[in-house]
Amino acid sequence: MTSLAAEYDPYILALPGPDSPVVLSQWISSGNTHYNARYWESVWPLAPIIDNPSTSLHKIFWRKCPASLLGEVKLVTWTMLNGRLRPTYLKDRGVQARGRTSASDMRDTCNEWMRLARWLHERRFTSLSDCTEEVWRAYLSERWKDGVSRDYAEKICIALSDLWAFDQLSARPANVTRPPWEVEGIDDILPPADGSASGENSREPLDPQTLGPLLIWAIRFVDDFADDILAAWAERRRLVAVAAANKGVPESLAALADHLLPLIEAGEALPAIRMHGKMSLARTYVSALTGASLSQVGHFSERHRLSDLANERPGPCPLQVPVTGRIDGKPWRTHMDFDEAPELMRHLGTAAIIICLYLTGMRPQEVQGLRSGCCPEPEPDADGTRGRHLIRSRHYKNVTDADGNLISAGEEREVPWVAISPVVHSIRVLERMVPPGELLLSAAHHDFMQQRGHHGALKHQGLNTRVEDFASWANREAKAQGLPDQIIPADPHGAIGLARFRRTLAWHIARRPGGLVALAIQYGHMRTVLDARTASGYGSRSRGGIHSVLDVETALAAADTAAHLRDRMAAGEKISGPAARRAVTAAATTPRFEGRIVPATFAKKAAKFLARDGIVLYDNPDAFLICAFKHDNALCEPEPGATAPRQYACQQGCGNTVRTDTHARQMREKADEIDLKATVVPEKLAKRMRRSAEKLRKAANAHDATAQSAEALT
Template sequence: MTSLAVDLDPYILPVPGPDSPVVLAQWISPGNTHRNARYSERVWPLAPLIDNPGTKLIKIHWKNCPVPLLAQVRQATWTMINGRLRPTYLQDRGIRARARTSASDMQGTCYEWMRLARWLHKRRISSLDDCTEEVWRAYASERFVNTARARAELICMRLSDLWAFDQLGAQPAGIAQPPWETEGIDDFLPEAESSAQAENSTEPLDPQVLGPLLVWAIRFVDNFADDILAAWAERQRLMSVAAANRASQEGWAALGEFLLPLIRSGDGPPTVRMHGRRRLARAYVSALTGASLGQVDRFAKQHRLSALVNESPGSCPLQTPVTGLIGERSWREHMDFDEAAELMRHLGTAAAIICLYLTGMRPQEVQGLRSGCCPAPAPAADGIPGRHLIRSQHYKNVTDDDGNHISAGEERKVPWVAITPVVHAIRTLERIVPPGELLFSATHHDFVRQRNNHGALKNAALNQRVEDFAAWANREAQVQGLPKQVVPKDPHGAIGLGRFRRSLAWHIARRPGGLIALAIQYGHMRTMLDARTSSRYGSRSRHGIHSVLDIETALAAADTAAHLRDRLAAGEKVSGPAARRAITAAATTPRFEGRIVPATFAKKAAKFLARDGIVLYDNPDAFLICAFKHENALCEPEPGATAPRQYACTAGCGNTVRTDTHAAQMRGRADEIDQLAAASPEKVAKRLRINANNLRATADAHDATAQTTKALT
């Protein structure tokens, strides 16, 4: 193509020269200061395109591209980085097609092109213009062996982009159009997977895992944070003092007065852990004695302390108060210089767990939070206190008006609502990072090495920190004599950031007891989420947490209907004003097997829950099933809510349904309460016996009014 074509067609880019920048200035945001490479360099950093703090900085390495095809693949890649696909090319490629994609997608696409180039090179094809339709067919037949259908489809799209971007260069290589562009893609793809493989396999965390994990996370933030932050500040102060100390006779004398008694007594000198071994805590000793670091090293060598510190390691107590409690006991006798960095790391992780789990945010949204994102609410109006709102960025599918990917994301039009544990976590993080900084800044959360890292802690780092936090909690649970608060291994593998979002919806829908119930009241979480109509919080149009919550609620309701159907088939009787509706719902509700659901299930779930009056919700705390009908509900659900406020279940509600099993459970609970009353003071015992009698009376009322399915239909 000629320069005239370049001038007349805005989609065609000129041929780059050796000194041309890899990323043209128009695609670099004003605040991005990452280095930009030149076209001739062997490594192309894509950091100038990355503004998302949760995204890893990546590069394109050209060493794996065969030399004969290097120039052509490099030019097509440069065109992809700086150009835009034509709207006519994108119009039939689905709603997710983008004129410009993310840096990570560009890297993946480029490496797919390199893979093709290596295949061509092995067959002595040295130019892309020799990649004909027949060559495309041969490559596809080999490339897609043992490749999942969805992956193969993505590969086809990336290979088609090579043809498309080649045409957008001023001197195209002339690669042929892939045959699937004209014949359709289906014939080139592997067979479709079974339904189980094609479904969303993200599993919610097991309640036995999440319960103690959440308890320890909230305990860290609420009970331990002040102690840990004070210890870290003291550690940093001592490090500064040690670095400033100069050698003196007084310092040398103080070293002997401090260390020699510890050596003679067998208590051992203060030590720290380094690379799996104990070493003398030289900075700690220097700061306490006034000796220089060099003097500490000479003293240690003179007295051969390197062997002693491993035989009799001593602690490094800090003179900071310990106020945190586990139950009624102090959690530490003293804070330790050596442990401060590790505890700061776990404190940040605890705050991350709380934010990930108790907001429903995606990991990238949590990584993008900044200090000041959750200001104090406005003064109460009409006696109703304001809610804490979180202003945050979101990144998924964010594009400009031309369909170009925006790495920096954009602020959510609708803020997240923060419950108390989340507010406490954010306030703790704001004490760790400077004002306006990312709450999970990789630089400010690197307490051990203190490197100047880019952006926020990345997914891999946070995943590892969550596992390390669980391991620490397990050790601490054993030390503190709390075996029931050990975090077991999850049956579905590593905890992982991506599992918290679905876990929130699953646990709200299922309302398990145990430690999770102690840590957070799920009923109140649902109440805030069900304010979707009035507040548009996380609205459906944004595919927010509501779609995930709807899926889990629909699955839970279907399970409730299935269990009721099984009980009725076994001959149990049913009572309550909504008994007939419940029987109808049990007979017409489909049974869903397992917890893995198709990605398309969200719309079906929302439609399922909108069947006002014939959706069943189990309420084991109240020993009943709620056949939820909004106008009958005495629990005062939010306008537009599709589920009851189960924690506010009220006697006499027209949605109540009970079975013989519920009556038996009520009598069993009454017996347990009687046993508790027998060991309680008289006034307390009296109230307990009243509760037990009420349960038995309700069970008797069921027996008197319960009917068979046949009698009610």
């Protein structure tokens, strides 16, 4: 009967034998070479179904399961690893329900099943079929008493329902009974929700007073310190290789004594590194400097108690590399140090990660999946100008195959990320830290001390720790450099965390006096990626989603644009363009943003404000104009229903264009700047540049010829 059922029902799997593979071949990608265990083994690695570099290589340990229930739990787990839930089972379970889930979800589900098995064993039950309705209710009540949240209790119910569902797909089912919440509903089983449960991405944005100095230090590391740190790391590695190759000969021992004995006798500091919480003689450094072998340095150190002396009077280990980085015009280090180089490399990678996370809006696992070469230099256009840098990357969330099964390896995003300059610089630094084609956050190549060769990319928890360590280092450095205003204060909502960068958008810092990152940089990038709203749930949050935050940021920027236009007209400036009359109306009717705290209720008002088609003003400094955005007039091809222009695709002749005297002046200044640059480039390119300058002057002249005062337009 089992064979017939398995043959005629594709969802029922044939019974495995002791030597059957834990993961069947159809679920293993061609490039996955991880060890695939056998059914009889006590540890089941899930690595064969893990292709996401940001995911840890999970395992299932069967020692946690009582022997009386081991056979049944093992079989249903094997069925979960290799089977698929029926579409009829998934139909009414929401869009997030999957026939096959991720390896981490499978591991967590199996662990819940084993927890149930231990609970049953303690009560002398010997089979999963003993889970009657009363037993299900008793177990769930026990789990609720453990203090789990309402959200987590719902996940427990889903895992236990999957036990029932996958048991039905087994060639030898244990006859698990249907849990009562499958009939009554979870809300009738669990205590009522108190409204405190948080939805996806309900985490708080980073406080601007924390983010500001954090970003300052991250950009400083990438732009100012990177060359020094990378040179120091290369020199350290060279010295380590030299020390390892040194041979112990009498001449090298004499050189060692000549180098260290005068320091010992004079009571001077010894070259030291920190080991196990205290300072110790820098043996490798000394070996490389003197030519002595490592064993000679070790014996010499023991004979003269140099480790104790180094701990009492530790000295530097200067590297022969230049220091080019500056803080407030002064060198940030007197020398690069052998002992500090690994720590600085770790912080350099963290700084680049912070910039990539915050200034792209990527999810953490999308940054973890970036590879060297993901952001090539753009090809020049016909006029010699270069386009924007684009990041080709993979995304992983909700990536499924044709049958709705989760694809661990993800897939390349159809729309590449647009990279602004700080992000490009960060990627270039990361590319110098790993081999070509390697993951930019390769765990093996970012392990600067122990070189343990870990799998894939640096993992989420480790990166969280690195960000906190980076902030601590920056605070110590700020105090040492006399920069109290650049200390990173603790965030009032807790640890910084990788995922909070994505939640923290430009409006957090754009409204601060002397804001650290111009709104134009973040606004242009985020709107480029998100304005099309290719999915209404992209980055959604229970309090309205990421789009509501973008609407707030956009509305505030538009209010500023209207206020600035109103001020210019009051100062006597004239305006021109086909949308000039609409712009005057918008400037007169738009309230001024006075810098107050933006309440959560403002999101709905912002969306309503932006929906006023034709009288919302968007500043476009790159095109030297204001866009009085009216959807039907726009030549930038906005998406249906869009309430903002594609500012990066602004077209000449658009009916939404507005210019002021200030724009005309800026265009002439830009033309003069282009002409000046044209004097130092090849003639062919110079001609194209001069043509561009002439176009700017013609547009400025057209403004002068047609501009009118606000009074004349009303």
